[in-house]
Amino acid sequence: MEFNESEFLVETEVPQDELIISRTDLNGNITYANETFCEISGYTEAELVGKAHSIVRHPDMPKAAFSDLWSTIKNKKQWIGVVKNLRKDKGFYWVEAIVSGVYKNGELVEYKSLRTPISYEKKLEYQRLYDKMRAENGEKIRKIIYE
Numbered sequence: 479m480e481f482n483e484s485e486f487l488v489e490t491e492v493p494q495d496e497l498i499i500s501r502t503d504l505n506g507n508i509t510y511a512n513e514t515f516c517e518i519s520g521y522t523e524a525e526l527v528g529k530a531h532s533i534v535r536h537p538d539m540p541k542a543a544f545s546d547l548w549s550t551i552k553n554k555k556q557w558i559g560v561v562k563n564l565r566k567d568k569g570f571y572w573v574e575a576i577v578s579g580v581y582k583n584g585e586l587v588e589y590k591s592l593r594t595p596i597s598y599e600k601k602l603e604y605q606r607l608y609d610k611m612r613a614e615n616g617e618k619i620r621k622i623i624y625e
């Protein structure tokens with residue numbers, strides 16, 4: 479499929495009154511995605527379950543954000559951060575994500591994430607921050623893989 483740059487500029491607004499929810503196994507493979515997650519990301523549940531959560535990784539996200547996420551949740555702490563995600567159609571959506579472990583009888587069995595919308599000002603702030611982080615770490619500004 480062919481995409482042009484302008485398609486990367488289309489934003490999907492996350493509704494105020496809904497939560498985007500997913501769970502993953504300990505390796506970050508999706509085990510559950512709610513209806514709102516499917517609607518906002520443009521995937522069906524069947525397309526998401528079993529896939530690595532990086533299926534919605536946007537090329538604008540710096541690597542450091544995810545290494546921080548993983549070290550935090552592996553340390554049994556809750557990670558709260560701003561994430562720009564990639565839709566199936568290559569559009570994007572911004573969220574604040576709360577990611578943490580799911581425990582059964584004190585044992586870590588899965589991870590879960592709840593996401594809510596952020597303000598326009600916060601999107602701008604984080605776009606600038608993440609652009610700066612990628613530039614400082616020599617990460618590409620746009621890395622888009624077409625399939």
Ligand SMILES: Cc1cc2nc3c(=O)[nH]c(=O)nc-3n(C[C@H](O)[C@H](O)[C@H](O)COP(=O)(O)O)c2cc1C
Nearest residue numbers: 501502506531532534535536544563577589590591
């Ligand atoms: C519960 C949970 C939710 C996650 N949600 C997202 C997400 O919404 N977007 C995203 O890009 N990565 C998310 N990740 C992080 C991915 O697992 C992955 O680390 C990230 O996309 C970077 O991809 P990479 O590790 O292949 O570089 C999540 C991880 C967990 C454990």
